[in-house]
């Protein structure tokens with residue numbers, strides 16, 4: 351029997367362990383990818399500790415991977431053996447990123463932009479999809495997937511602009527709303543980069559406590575139409591809601607993190623999951639369209655990357671490091 355290695359989590363809270371398993375073969379609509387790099391996400395350490403969205407045990411964690419196509423199912427037309435790709439991963443052990451051969455449905459896979467290393471490419475998928483879901487959650491169209499959509503929002507606050515989700519959302523919002531006021535919060539060392547990605551003005555995180563400067567930066571000084579809370583900060587810092595224009599649509603979207611904000615009266619809160627994008631208008635092409643977005647320069651790497659090691663054994667210490675927090679950085683492991 352030919353075997354490959356995977357990093358298994360036997361149960362929540364236990365140790366990640368390298369295990370040999372039978373080499374996978376693809377179903378008709380699946381792609382097997384030899385992993386060359388994986389990115390580490392907050393969801394991975396939360397799953398390791400609490401198993402929050404683990405469908406079955408033992409689990410193979412990891413939602414972001416990049417590598418080389420090893421095998422394709424009979425119905426797969428758009429990829430062939432040897433193609434360099436990136437993929438959203440996870441939701442089944444064979445699909446987890448933290449293994450030698452990742453087996454995923456073809457709609458989760460995109461060609462790797464030639465300009466990106468495997469490590470850079472691995473940093474993209476889940477943050478891009480979650481940024482897209484957060485933008486959609488505000489009713490703003492994803493113009494690269496649905497060019498006919500429109501939105502009347504004129505001003506939006508992106509909370510946590512230096513996160514992978516936040517910096518992705520700023521870019522997608524700017525594509526959809528070329529003349530909107532897009533304000534964002536982050537620590538100051540990221541402001542120049544976030545302006546280059548499309549933000550109109552950046553604020554230190556202290557503006558989340560006293561939002562007067564944010565409100566003053568909106569066109570009429572009355573506050574923003576909507577908040578895209580990339581880091582679910584509204585759950586612990588409800589003062590952020592005071593940035594909203596009381597006479598505006600008062601929309602708030604945020605990725606699901608397990609911490610739910612309490613909506614003040616009249617505020618509509620829309621929690622989103624990255625995978626929701628596939629069900630949105632044009633969303634079936636969400637991953638394949640990412641290649642063109644990057645190659646055309648419309649979507650840049652949202653964060654810098656830092657390679658924290660090589661091999662499956664480097665993933666667990668990498669997750670320990672991620673738990674302590676990162677700033678404008680995606681941690682990546684080469685395989």
Ligand SMILES: NC(=O)c1ccc[n+]([C@@H]2O[C@H](COP(=O)([O-])OP(=O)(O)OC[C@H]3O[C@@H](n4cnc5c(N)ncnc54)[C@H](OP(=O)(O)O)[C@@H]3O)[C@@H](O)[C@H]2O)c1
Pocket residue numbers: 391392393476477480509510511512513514515516535536537538540555558580581582583605606607622623624625653676677678679
């Ligand atoms: N449900 C889903 O489908 C889904 C998918 C992906 C991610 N998520 C969740 O979305 C969140 C963002 O993920 P990510 O990968 O983009 O995170 P990340 O890049 O690891 O986030 C780190 C950044 O968050 C910023 N930050 C942290 N706390 C903040 C706060 N209270 N206010 C403002 N900024 C804050 C930091 O900003 P500074 O250092 O500049 O201060 C830092 O740059 C995570 O909670 C993750 O679990 C959910």
